[in-house]
Amino acid sequence: MEVNTISQQKSNFFERYFFSKSRYPNIGLIRLLLIALCMLQVFRNYRFLDVFVSIDPVRDALHLPSTLIGLFHLPFPIQKEYLSLFVIAFYTAGFFAMLGIFTRVSVFIFSIMLLYIIDIQAARGVFDHEYTLTGLVLLVMTFIPGTGNFSVDRFISWKRNKAKYSNTSFLEAMIGNPEYVWGYKLILILAACTYFTSGLSKIRWGGLAWLDGQTLTYYLDGSASPFTPGEKPMFISPPNVKEEEKWKDGFGIYSYSYGNRQQSPFWRSTGNALAASPKLMMFIAASVVIFELLGFLLLFEGWSRVIYLIGAIIMHRSIGFLMNLPFLSFQLLCFLLIDWHWVYQHLGKRLQLMIDKLFKRFKLPAH
Structure with missing residues (x-):
């Protein structure tokens, strides 16, 4: 009897923790604001993404494609002749995902393209922590409940489907009905893993x-x-490091420098x-x-x-x-x-x- 009671308590806790319903926090609002900031940051830092094309074939040959790029056989890096098409597709997908036009499809495409350019930089030794978490959160948003809130798709549905949204104001329609919270909890798990693994x-x-x-x-x-006088150090690994002494899972490090800008x-x-x-x-x-x-x-x-x-x-x-x-x-x-x-x-x-x-x-x- 006691075992059954404990089992029932665990089941009830699991049910409440993941499958209760709430409007808050609103996943659609997170989608809208997070993508808006992400697009502004990408444009501020990379403009038209020229940095992701081939720099030097000899130099690029030294870098191995990431797991994501290798898994889907994506070009590494972006070929120059396809850059304009990629830039248009990237910002268009971001714009659609932000406003919620074909919401889940556009969020999926934008998140994959964002993770793709992050992986190109990571393969070159520049890991962007900020865009990585954003990309993963957006990828999760492609299948969790509530992503369609605060979207053009929802607005069109509200205007057309009078029977479904009878006596529903514009703001109420945008906020949406209470949704299962497992999607929100999944984003929290991603954030928790990010902070924990950082420490x-x-x-x-x-x-x-x-x-x-x-x-x-x-x-x-x-x-x-770089704004103080004097030469700044760069930490360079000796060429004859033993395999067992290499850090970062055997990859080692050949040079490292960080600047407080x-x-x-x-x-x-x-x-x-x-x-x-x-x-x-x-x-x-x-x-x-x-x-x-x-x-x-x-x-x-x-x-x-x-x-x-x-x-x-x-x-x-x-x-x-x-x-x-x-x-x-x-x-x-x-x-x-x-x-x-x-x-x-x-x-x-x-x-x-x-x-x-x-x-x-x-x-x-x-x-």
Whole structure:
């Protein structure tokens, strides 16, 4: 009897955790805003994607295609004669996916093309963490419930299907009906794995030595800044490294250099001030690793998830200020993954009254 009770409790928990229904957070809104930011960032950083074409046949021959490129036998890199067609297809798919035109198909195409160009860069030794998580989240959105919310497809359906949307306002139609939350939980699992493995890799490859704060000190004290005088180091592996001593699963490393490209004198001086205290650097290094290893807190309900997501935003903002690596898409995703409706319901009554007064003052829709 006791075994059956425990089994039933587990079944009920699983059912509630993955198959309860909610409108919040809204997957369609996450799709719209995340793709909009992604397209802006890609255009700002790569414009018309010239960097993804063949640079030098001899140099490109040194790089092996990634698993994704090899699995689907995709061109590596993009051939110059096909670049214009690829650029048009990439931005068109992104535009359609953002607005929700043929929503799931366009999101799938855009996510695959985004992961494709990321893999070209990764094969050349430049791994873009920011676009990778965005690409994976968008790929998941091709099959999870709620992706079609806030879309042109939904608007057309709302206008045409009067029987289905009778007595439904435009905003209600865009928000959509309550959906199964397993899609939202799957995105949380992706985010949790990203943060946890980031912390784990620091320990795996750097060991406890990473916790001495010297790595962060190097990034913040001006040693890695192109805006400070003096030559900057590049770490070059000797050519005769034994196979068993190569790191990164036997691939080894032939050169590595990182630059802190923060141009603001104020934030550079702030970084210098922080780096001047070895104990503070040790504390920050340990705190970052512990925070990342606690990424599984995203899988828990309630305030632990909310606090972790807010903490992640603060961490990325701090890195952005000090090292000019803002990870804006991470910040946006963390903000949108917070169930603000749940937060509102669990705030103190006094704060709720303040928010309600604010909504009334600006004539915003009630909650």
